[in-house]
Every structure is written in C-alpha cells, then in structure tokens.
Amino acid sequence: MTEAEVVQAESEKNDELKKIEEEEEEQGEELIEIDRDAKEVDLTRRRIDKIEGFDFLRSIESLCLRWNLIKRIENLHNLVTLTELDLYDNQITKVENLDALVNLETLDLSFNRIAVIDGLSSLKKLKMLFFVHNKIEKIEGLSELTELTYLELGDNRIKKIENLSTNKKIQRLFLGANQIQEIENLDDLENLEVLSLPANAIQTIKGLDKLLNLRELYLSQNGVKEIQGLEHNEKLEILDLNYNLLKRISGVRHLNNLTDFWAKSNQLYEMEDVNELADLPRLTLVYLEMNPFSDSSTYRSKVIRMLPQIKKLDAEYCRGFTTLS
Structure with a gap:
C-alpha cells in the first residue's frame, strides 16, 4: 500500500x-417521552449524563438510571413519592442531594466511584442499600438508617466491621471482597440471618455468639484454619468454607439444621473427619472436592457411605436421588 x-x-x-x-x-x-403519571421509569443504558427534567413526575415510585454517564446526584428534590432509586454503574463520586426523598426504601449506588458513605441521614425509611464496587474504606454514615434490613458493601476497601450498632434490623449483610481481618462488632445485629464475608483476610471464626438467628455464613477465600466459634449458631443452614486452610472438619456436630456444608479446596487429609457430619439430619449438599483426601479413587463412594442422608456431593447427585426427588 x-x-x-x-x-x-x-x-x-x-x-x-x-x-x-x-x-x-x-x-x-x-428526546425521552415519559407519561407524567408513570409510577416506574426505566432509562437503563441511555447515555444520560445529567439527572434533570423529572420534576413533572408527581406519582413516580421507581426510577432506574442504570448504566449511564451520570456524575452527580441532583434535581431529585421534587420526587418525594420515590421509593426506589437505581443509579448502578454510573460515574458518581459523592452521595448528595437525597434529603427530600423521605420515602425511599431501596437505593442502589453500586459500581460508582464513591469513597465515603454520607448524605443518607434523612432516608429514615430506607430498607435496602447497595454500594457494591466503589472506593469505600470505612463503614460509616448509617446510624440514622434504623429500618435497614439489607446492606451490600461488597468489593470495596473496608478493613473493619464497625458502626452498625443502631442498625438492629439488618437481616442480610454482605461484605465480600474487602480487606477485613476480624469478625467483630456484630453483637447488636440480633436479627442477622445472612452474613457474607468471602474474599477477605479472616483467619478465625469468632464474634458470632449473639447472632442466634444466623442461617447462612459465607467465608470462602479467606485464611480460616479451624472451624470454631459456632457454638451458639444452632439455626445455621449454610456454611461456606470453600478455599480456606482447614485441616480438619470439626465444631459442627451440633448444627442440626445444617443443609449445606461447603469445604472444597482446603487441606483435609483424613477421610475419618467426614464422620463429623454423619449425624446432621438435614444435611443435603456437601462440597469436599479439591482436598488431599478427594484424590482417592474411592473418595466419592466412601463419602456417600458415611453420609447416607445427602443428595448431592460436589454438585453431582448421589445415586438414588434425581432433580425431581
């Protein structure tokens, strides 16, 4: 050429x-045409770079502005009927100008560029709050949100669990993919049912004594070496310890409500440890693959013999059980 x-x-x-x-x-x-009486408005992926022109929506309850180019929260002060605001995946750096949204129950600010949790104190009715994949370093600014039941702070830069003592109604707490080293400061969350802490730096299971209603505990991809600290969590149904450093299965014999036990990719050598699970009547699903003892050609048959109550081992149905059983 x-x-x-x-x-x-x-x-x-x-x-x-x-x-x-x-x-x-x-x-x-x-030009975007919207019915003035609309209760739900979805403007996903419309290349919107500024929140404006919504003042005429006097009955709106849900506003979705996902996957846009919005840099600032503004011009929402007249939308007092709003109960759900979705600003997922924009370019927002600050939580601001939300004081008028006193009826808001769900707020999603995931996948933005927010570093500080602030500007939420007027949202007394807020029940669900999402801050996934931001730049948050500290749990703060939530003390006035006493109706909060669902809090998602996964994939941030949080180092410590703190400042949740007034959020007593939280039932589901998600803190995965952060930099947390200890399970702490959860005693006031007596209604907590789901605690998710995967991909952190936790080495010891502790701080759960007061969580008597805990049903699901997710601790995969940490550095846990021993199963302990679950003496008071008798309602536990799902225990996720995949990708840790466990050398033994112990400390779960009393968990009679346990249906799922996940411990794949650990350092389990002794097949006899599986007997710790033998007397759990509701146990249905077990993950034990990618451990030293699972290399044996007789691994699967032995586990099924030791745990006759389970339906699935390592995502495969045991003989006699089908998807319809």
Missing part, C-alpha cells in the same frame, strides 16, 4: 469514527 493509500485509508477510518460518535451523540440527546 502506498503512502497516499495509507493516508486515504486513515482518513476514511477517521470519518467512520466521527460518524459513529455523532450517531452516539444524537442518541444521547434523543
């Missing part, structure tokens, strides 16, 4: 790119 041809090709390429950009810009500026 000659130099002239190269220049021509490059020029044509630039023209094509410019055309695409112009089309995207026109699409971004496209």
Whole structure:
C-alpha cells in the first residue's frame, strides 16, 4: 500500500469514527417521552449524563438510571413519592442531594466511584442499600438508617466491621471482597440471618455468639484454619468454607439444621473427619472436592457411605436421588 493509500485509508477510518460518535451523540440527546403519571421509569443504558427534567413526575415510585454517564446526584428534590432509586454503574463520586426523598426504601449506588458513605441521614425509611464496587474504606454514615434490613458493601476497601450498632434490623449483610481481618462488632445485629464475608483476610471464626438467628455464613477465600466459634449458631443452614486452610472438619456436630456444608479446596487429609457430619439430619449438599483426601479413587463412594442422608456431593447427585426427588 502506498503512502497516499495509507493516508486515504486513515482518513476514511477517521470519518467512520466521527460518524459513529455523532450517531452516539444524537442518541444521547434523543428526546425521552415519559407519561407524567408513570409510577416506574426505566432509562437503563441511555447515555444520560445529567439527572434533570423529572420534576413533572408527581406519582413516580421507581426510577432506574442504570448504566449511564451520570456524575452527580441532583434535581431529585421534587420526587418525594420515590421509593426506589437505581443509579448502578454510573460515574458518581459523592452521595448528595437525597434529603427530600423521605420515602425511599431501596437505593442502589453500586459500581460508582464513591469513597465515603454520607448524605443518607434523612432516608429514615430506607430498607435496602447497595454500594457494591466503589472506593469505600470505612463503614460509616448509617446510624440514622434504623429500618435497614439489607446492606451490600461488597468489593470495596473496608478493613473493619464497625458502626452498625443502631442498625438492629439488618437481616442480610454482605461484605465480600474487602480487606477485613476480624469478625467483630456484630453483637447488636440480633436479627442477622445472612452474613457474607468471602474474599477477605479472616483467619478465625469468632464474634458470632449473639447472632442466634444466623442461617447462612459465607467465608470462602479467606485464611480460616479451624472451624470454631459456632457454638451458639444452632439455626445455621449454610456454611461456606470453600478455599480456606482447614485441616480438619470439626465444631459442627451440633448444627442440626445444617443443609449445606461447603469445604472444597482446603487441606483435609483424613477421610475419618467426614464422620463429623454423619449425624446432621438435614444435611443435603456437601462440597469436599479439591482436598488431599478427594484424590482417592474411592473418595466419592466412601463419602456417600458415611453420609447416607445427602443428595448431592460436589454438585453431582448421589445415586438414588434425581432433580425431581
């Protein structure tokens, strides 16, 4: 190809790119028609870069602005009927201008660029709050949210569980993929049913004594070496300890409500340890693959013989059980 041809090709390429950009810009500026009586408005992936023009919506209850280009929370003060606001995956850096949304029950600010939890004190009715994949380093700014039942702070930079003592109604707490080293400061969350802490830096199971209603505990991808600290969690149904450093199965014999025990990819050598699970009447699903003892050719048959009550081992149905059983 000659130099002239190269220049021509490059020029044509630039023209094509410019055309695409112009089309995207026109699409971004496209007039959006919304019924003034609409209760739900979904503007997902519309290249919106500013929240504006919603003042006429006097009956709106749900506003979804997912996957847009919004940088600031603003111009929502007239939407007092709003109960759900979804700003997932935008470019927001600060929580602000939400004081008027006193009826808000669900707020999703996941996948933004927020570093500080703030500006929520007026949202007294808030029940569900999502801050997945932001830049948050500290749990704070939630003390006024006494109706909160669901809190998702996964994939941030949090180092410590703290400042949740007034959030006594929380039932589901998600703190996975952070930098947490200890399970602590949860005594006031007596209604907690689900605690999710995968992919942190936890080495010891503790701090759960007061969580008598805990049903699901997720601790995969940590550094747990021993199963302990579950003496008072007799309602536990799911225990996830995949990808840890366990050398023994112990400390679970009393968990009569346990249906799921997950401990794949640990350092379990002794097949006899499986007997710790033998007397759990509701046990249905067990994961033990990717352990030293699972390398044996007789591994599967031995586990099924030791645990006749289970329906699935390592995601495969045991003989005699089907998807319809």
